[in-house]
Amino acid sequence: MKIFKKIILAIVIIAVVVGVVWIGIHWEELVNFRKMPSGAYAKFMCSALFVDEVSEEQARVIARVSAPVKEINIDYENKTITARSLFYTSTAQYVNDKYGCTLK
Amino acid sequence: MEEYAFKRSSPEEDRIGIRTDGVVIIKDGYLVYERYASEYDASKRHLIWSASKSVTNAIFGVAVKDGYVQLDEPAYLDYAPLNREETHPITINHLLRMSSGLYSNEMYESSPLQSTVNNMLFSAGHLDMGAFAAEQPVVAPPDTQWEYSSLTSTLLMAILKDKIDTATYDDYPWTGLFDPIGIKSAVFERDVSGTFVGSSYVHITPRDMARFGFLFLNDGIWDGEQILAKDWVTYSTTVVPAMQTTKLTPEDLEGGTYGAQWWLNRSVPEWGIPIPFPDVPEDMFYASGHWGQAIFIILSLDMVIAYTADNRDDSMDYNQFLKLILEGVSTGS
Numbered sequence: 478m479k480i481f482k483k484i485i486l487a488i489v490i491i492a493v494v495v496g497v498v499w500i501g502i503h504w505e506e507l508v509n510f511r512k513m514p515s516g517a518y519a520k521f522m523c524s525a526l527f528v529d530e531v532s533e534e535q536a537r538v539i540a541r542v543s544a545p546v547k548e549i550n551i552d553y554e555n556k557t558i559t560a561r562s563l564f565y566t567s568t569a570q571y572v573n574d575k576y577g578c579t580l581k
Numbered sequence: 582m583e584e585y586a587f588k589r590s591s592p593e594e595d596r597i598g599i600r601t602d603g604v605v606i607i608k609d610g611y612l613v614y615e616r617y618a619s620e621y622d623a624s625k626r627h628l629i630w631s632a633s634k635s636v637t638n639a640i641f642g643v644a645v646k647d648g649y650v651q652l653d654e655p656a657y658l659d660y661a662p663l664n665r666e667e668t669h670p671i672t673i674n675h676l677l678r679m680s681s682g683l684y685s686n687e688m689y690e691s692s693p694l695q696s697t698v699n700n701m702l703f704s705a706g707h708l709d710m711g712a713f714a715a716e717q718p719v720v721a722p723p724d725t726q727w728e729y730s731s732l733t734s735t736l737l738m739a740i741l742k743d744k745i746d747t748a749t750y751d752d753y754p755w756t757g758l759f760d761p762i763g764i765k766s767a768v769f770e771r772d773v774s775g776t777f778v779g780s781s782y783v784h785i786t787p788r789d790m791a792r793f794g795f796l797f798l799n800d801g802i803w804d805g806e807q808i809l810a811k812d813w814v815t816y817s818t819t820v821v822p823a824m825q826t827t828k829l830t831p832e833d834l835e836g837g838t839y840g841a842q843w844w845l846n847r848s849v850p851e852w853g854i855p856i857p858f859p860d861v862p863e864d865m866f867y868a869s870g871h872w873g874q875a876i877f878i879i880l881s882l883d884m885v886i887a888y889t890a891d892n893r894d895d896s897m898d899y900n901q902f903l904k905l906i907l908e909g910v911s912t913g914s
Contacts, residue, residue, distance in 0.1 A: 503694060506694040506695065507694070509700055509704040509705045510693055510694050510704070512703060512704040512705075513693060513699050513700075513703045513704050516702075516703030516704060516707060517699075517702070517703045520702070520703065524628060524770070524782075524784065525628075528626060528628075528768050528770075528784045529625060529626045529627060529628065529784060530625065530626075531620045531621075531625070532620060535593070535619065535620050538593050538594055538596065538891075539891065541596075567703075572771075574768065575755070575768060575769070576768070576769065576770060576771050577768040577769070577770040577782070577784060578770060579770065579771060579772065579773060580702075580703065580707050580772075580773075581773065
């Protein structure tokens with residue numbers, strides 16, 4: 478039983494070390510990745526609503542991304558979309574009828 | 582073709598299968614077919630994703646004609662972010678042909694951490710996409726490796742921004758290209774720095790997509806006026822020389838060979854490259870975008886096909902789709 482526990486402990490320690498090393502190696506990529514879901518959602522939503530002018534229901538189908546997106550704010554007056562995912566908030570703003578939306 | 586392309590097999594929110602939003606066909610100069618689905622109609626724009634690269638190509642075709650750019654000039658000349666020794670040999674031609682040697686990782690959903698295109702559009706590079714593209718390491722000498730790269734197309738639009746004054750640049754897609762050929766619907770989105778996102782962000786109606794294709798069908802001439810530089814279409818539809826020296830995977834060749842921001846239905850047997858769409862004439866070339874946007878131009882049939890969709894999986898087979906259209910044309914149906 479003691480040997481079994483030691484093996485489990487060793488596996489856990491190795492897994493933690495490997496995980497920490499992996500995170501260290503990929504830290505910059507992970508930081509950048511964190512911004513993608515909210516950025517993509519805000520931009521897709523803004524363009525679908527204010528450039529392609531589809532319904533909000535259709536825009537949500539188009540804009541859906543793999544990661545969970547919360548705190549979605551659609552400001553029709555200022556033509557701005559704000560979305561939050563992976564603890565990061567992104568905003569896309571409609572500019573005009575030539576330049577469409579820009580991710581801020 | 583309608584049964585193949587327009588039959589939605591699952592609810593919209595599932596995003597499964599072929600989900601065509603629009604088809605417009607021009608044959609012998611006439612609009613011969615038009616149909617829309619979902620919420621789309623003739624007046625609605627559609628994001629055409631990487632088919633925007635072919636619009637970027639056309640804007641460079643205009644810029645070369647106007648004398649703002651030369652194909653063989655070093656790309657760094659007026660663009661500081663590219664002014665480092667290892668990028669000095671890169672020319673405008675190398676960038677147009679996706680043969681600059683600058684690093685790129687084109688994966689969207691399948692490799693999100695490493696994806697340079699996701700980083701450019703939504704994360705580390707989104708404020709100044711041109712600078713982000715220019716900062717990538719050089720991984721091969723120019724003209725030796727072909728690598729499909731969204732960064733390259735937006736970098737081209739950033740370079741153009743520094744070659745002409747701001748007021749001219751801001752209107753150039755319209756004054757140089759869209760207005761002269763009667764395109765009214767085009768929206769060309771930009772990053773925070775004001776660079777047009779030449780890789781991805783043109784929104785346009787399928788009718789205007791067909792109009793754009795018609796310009797290329799007619800060798801860059803519209804109503805007798807030379808819109809693109811002379812021989813630009815020939816240049817754009819010539820297979821990139823670097824494909825010969827690139828170790829290409831079957832995935833690389835799924836869309837065919839490549840020209841300058843255009844895909845080609847062209848085999849190169851001596852390089853071991855087969856024709857991608859065997860049931861379609863080999864002189865067909867096309868603009869192609871994420872989730873199924875396309876503008877097909879078939880010179881020998883005097884034909885342009887604009888296609889928009891939200892195809893999130895691999896259900897759509899362009900060879901089958903085009904084969905069905907061509908069968909319809911031959912039977913007159």
